[in-house]
Amino acid sequence: MINKILTFILIASLSAIPALADYKITQKRTFEEMGIETTIYSKGVRERRESKFLMNADPQMLAMMEQMMPNLTEISQCDLKQDITVNPKYKSYFIDYHDWSSVPPAKLARRPRQKVTVKGTVTISSVVVDSGKRKQMFGMNARWAKHTLELDRSADSCDGAGKMKIEKEGWFVTLSLEAKACSTPRMPGNDSGCRPKPIIKSAQDPGFMLEGTTTFYENGKQQMSEKLETLDLSKATLDQSLFEAPIGFTELDSYSELLKPISGPANTTATTTITGTQPGGPKPKLKTIAIDFFSGNASKLDQNELRNHISGKVNAAGMSGFAINSQSEIAGGTFEYVIGVEIKKVKESGASKIGGLFGKVTGNDSASQIGNSQANIVVNILGKDGKTVVASAPANVDVKGKANDAVRAAIDQVIGSLLAKIN
Numbered sequence: 459m460i461n462k463i464l465t466f467i468l469i470a471s472l473s474a475i476p477a478l479a480d481y482k483i484t485q486k487r488t489f490e491e492m493g494i495e496t497t498i499y500s501k502g503v504r505e506r507r508e509s510k511f512l513m514n515a516d517p518q519m520l521a522m523m524e525q526m527m528p529n530l531t532e533i534s535q536c537d538l539k540q541d542i543t544v545n546p547k548y549k550s551y552f553i554d555y556h557d558w559s560s561v562p563p564a565k566l567a568r569r570p571r572q573k574v575t576v577k578g579t580v581t582i583s584s585v586v587v588d589s590g591k592r593k594q595m596f597g598m599n600a601r602w603a604k605h606t607l608e609l610d611r612s613a614d615s616c617d618g619a620g621k622m623k624i625e626k627e628g629w630f631v632t633l634s635l636e637a638k639a640c641s642t643p644r645m646p647g648n649d650s651g652c653r654p655k656p657i658i659k660s661a662q663d664p665g666f667m668l669e670g671t672t673t674f675y676e677n678g679k680q681q682m683s684e685k686l687e688t689l690d691l692s693k694a695t696l697d698q699s700l701f702e703a704p705i706g707f708t709e710l711d712s713y714s715e716l717l718k719p720i721s722g723p724a725n726t727t728a729t730t731t732i733t734g735t736q737p738g739g740p741k742p743k744l745k746t747i748a749i750d751f752f753s754g755n756a757s758k759l760d761q762n763e764l765r766n767h768i769s770g771k772v773n774a775a776g777m778s779g780f781a782i783n784s785q786s787e788i789a790g791g792t793f794e795y796v797i798g799v800e801i802k803k804v805k806e807s808g809a810s811k812i813g814g815l816f817g818k819v820t821g822n823d824s825a826s827q828i829g830n831s832q833a834n835i836v837v838n839i840l841g842k843d844g845k846t847v848v849a850s851a852p853a854n855v856d857v858k859g860k861a862n863d864a865v866r867a868a869i870d871q872v873i874g875s876l877l878a879k880i881n
Contacts, residue, residue, distance in 0.1 A: 480696045481633055485668075486512070489684035500633070503536040504701035530716065533701055542703050545716045550708045552716050558653045578615025580654040583608045586662040593629070595668055596691045600629040605664035616652035616757065621677050628670010628686065652757060714760045745777040745880070748793040750785075750844065754801035754835075760862050767866055768797055768873065775877045788844040795848065795880055796840040799869065802852075803834040804861045832856045833864035837872050839880060849879045 483498040493512035498505060508531050533542040544551040558576050584607050591602035605626040613619040668688040674681045703709070710716060749765040749772070765781040772779030779797070782788060788796055807829040832855070839849040853868035 480694055482690075482692050482694045482696070483666075483688060484690040485686060485688050487672075487684050487686050489682060495689075499696050499700055501696045501698065501701055505532075505534040505536075506700050507532040507534075533703075535701065543713065543716060544704060544707065548716070549704075549706065550710050550716055551703055552710045552713050553703070554713065557656055575616075575652045576655055577652055578612040578654045579657050580612070580615060581610045581657045581659050582661070583610075583659040584661045584663075586664045595629055595631060596688070598631045598633075600631045600668060601665075602628065603630050603664050605630075605662075605667075611654060615654040623675040625673045625675070626664065626667055626670060629668050630665035631668055632665045712760070712762055714763050745795065746793045747772050747777055747779045747795045747797055747839075748788050748844075749779055749781045750788065750796050750798040751782070752799045752801055755804055756801045758804065758806075758861050759801070759865060763862060764799075764865055764869070768799075768869060771869075771873050772797070772877065775874075775881055777877070777881060785844075791842050794842055796842070796844045798838045798840060798844075799865075800836045800838065801833070801865065802836065804832070804865060806831045806861050830856055830858055831861050831864035833861065833868045835865060835868045837869060837876060839876050849876045851876055 481498075481500045483500070485496050485498065487494045487496070494509050495512055496507055496509040498507050500506075508529070510529055529546070531544040531546060533544065535542065539556045541554050541556070542551050543554065584605070587604045587606075589602040589604070593600055607624040607626075609622045611617060611620045611622075667686060668691070669686060671683060671685050673683040699705075749768050752759065752761050752764070762781070769779035769781050780793070787793075834852075834854045836850060836852045838847055840846055841848055851872035853871040855864055855868045855871060857864050857867045
């Protein structure tokens, strides 16, 4: 659900986070015909955001939207230079560091499966223009200002060269008890775990926006706009546990894993065979198939999600599919077959990329089922040596959604007939 690097990146932490005091704020953002209500809890330089969608729709549509866009909780731990995204429904969370290029090895050691590539740079500029207008809002002095945030990606970055701009104009207040705020930028990555290294050119702080509009631009063209209003703001003593990783929840290795139930043994490599007895004699041994990493133009894809999807197709066909963690598992010769996918071409439309922005703004990239994407792939079933082609089929599709959706549809187009040849 997220092709992670996004054409648009929202660096929420460049806005002031209240320091040395506790606040609870409820705000409503409206765009198109949809609204989002967000409750923000702040304690020191830490922040927690809980959001819910506001829309008029029949129960079936609401259920579908809830499935596509589960309500996630965002916890910003500015002091630790990291953010935590929590899925309460599946009792899981993912930690995303602000700058993966400077994460201490000790922190990465506890997550050996985490595959993160730091590629290229993104130069960030944050500038504030004060209009001079003032008024009282929620018992505080508010100023009308315009905050312009610009991000310039280098040509060698995960998504290539590109420029993005976010303009916020409205009433801002200072919620800090003293001049201290978190200005460390957050750089969300793409589905394949690719992040650019952030370079801060300027980081002027507008304060906290209570009311106004936010407009998003890509390469000089306006893409979307939203309105913001504050419904409630109050002081409250908040428990520190609200701003920590939840106890008893499972830490995951990628953002995309948050958006589906925690996978069981079928998603980890195993070399044991399944045997047993049943009426009429012993249960036959299941064919074991390794799901290899993709080749070709796969940098913008969430390979974990797609490889697990293939594993599910293999299991449904009466065999055992395992998404490998390294090439050495294939070299060991423990699998009867290997499935490899070559990505010839994958392309997202502009509308689909806007969906990626929508997903990040709302805290759920699943919302990006917008626009069309194309995929041209070749699915190969190889022998146990991982080299000999046993069966092969090309697929070319154009679907509504993101790059991952297109590749998934292309896989579905041919995987059944390929598996039938070895089953």
